[in-house]
Amino acid sequence: ETGVTQSPTHLIKTRGQQVTLRCSSQSGHNTVSWYQQALGQGPQFIFQYYREEENGRGNFPPRFSGLQFPNYSSELNVNALELDDSALYLCASSPRVNTEAFFGQGTRLTVV
Amino acid sequence: AQKVTQAQTEISVVEKEDVTLDCVYETRDTTYYLFWYKQPPSGELVFLIRRNSFDEQNEISGRYSWNFQKSTSSFNFTITASQVVDSAVYFCALSEAATGTASKLTFGTGTRLQVTL
Numbered sequence: 001e002t003g004v005t006q007s008p009t010h011l012i013k014t015r016g017q018q019v020t021l022r023c024s025s026q027s028g029h030n031t032v033s034w035y036q037q038a039l040g041q042g043p044q045f046i047f048q049y050y051r052e053e054e055n056g057r058g059n060f061p062p063r064f065s066g067l068q069f070p071n072y073s074s075e076l077n078v079n080a081l082e083l084d085d086s087a088l089y090l091c092a093s094s095p096r097v098n099t100e101a102f103f104g105q106g107t108r109l110t111v112v
Numbered sequence: 113a114q115k116v117t118q119a120q121t122e123i124s125v126v127e128k129e130d131v132t133l134d135c136v137y138e139t140r141d142t143t144y145y146l147f148w149y150k151q152p153p154s155g156e157l158v159f160l161i162r163r164n165s166f167d168e169q170n171e172i173s174g175r176y177s178w179n180f181q182k183s184t185s186s187f188n189f190t191i192t193a194s195q196v197v198d199s200a201v202y203f204c205a206l207s208e209a210a211t212g213t214a215s216k217l218t219f220g221t222g223t224r225l226q227v228t229l
Binding site for chain 1: 149
């Protein structure tokens with residue numbers, strides 16, 4: 001039990017649509033990161049938020065965007081969905097930058 | 113650029129056997145962190161250990177032990193007397209430690225461990 005919860009657990013969307021994934025971090029964890037994990041691969045860093053500001057971004061296009069709220073919740077938004085966006089999306093929270101990250105159970109997104 | 117290599121894609125062992133999962137990393141930073149995570153079928157990544165680059169002391173936690181060798185850029189993970197509940201995918205990860213920047217984790221491709229009776 002990491003105290004990080006994600007919703008929904010599964011989602012099916014059509015190519016071209018937009019999707020919002022949600023994450024509720026542990027209280028006091030002001031750093032949240034999002035990762036994309038394709039089948040059979042390791043997670044890939046999408047971006048990180050620290051105190052509601054983007055604090056680093058991986059190699060993902062601008063149609064991947066995020067928000068972090070004062071109540072330790074956050075969102076990942078993906079516009080213009082493509083088939084390759086099908087993956088497990090993981091949210092991770094940390095009490096500070098560069099400490100261990102605690103992951104949620106993920107949202108499995110399928111784009112058809 | 114950072115890179116983590118887990119050359120073993122899949123390992124199968126019989127319960128009670130010892131098993132070592134290999135991890136080799138590349139980084140240009142002198143200060144960095146290494147991690148191991150376990151991913152059971154439920155999907156959640158479970159944190160196992162975090163080690164900074166200045167601490168090469170090996171660590172033991174119950175049946176788990178880790179061997180960090182900076183000279184060979186390796187951070188191997190050994191499970192002693194494996195159990196069926198250890199079956200999962202194990203990921204090694206690396207984070208550079210620049211203060212104030214994102215603690216991006218770079219993961220390896222994972223090693224699937226199957227422990228059978």
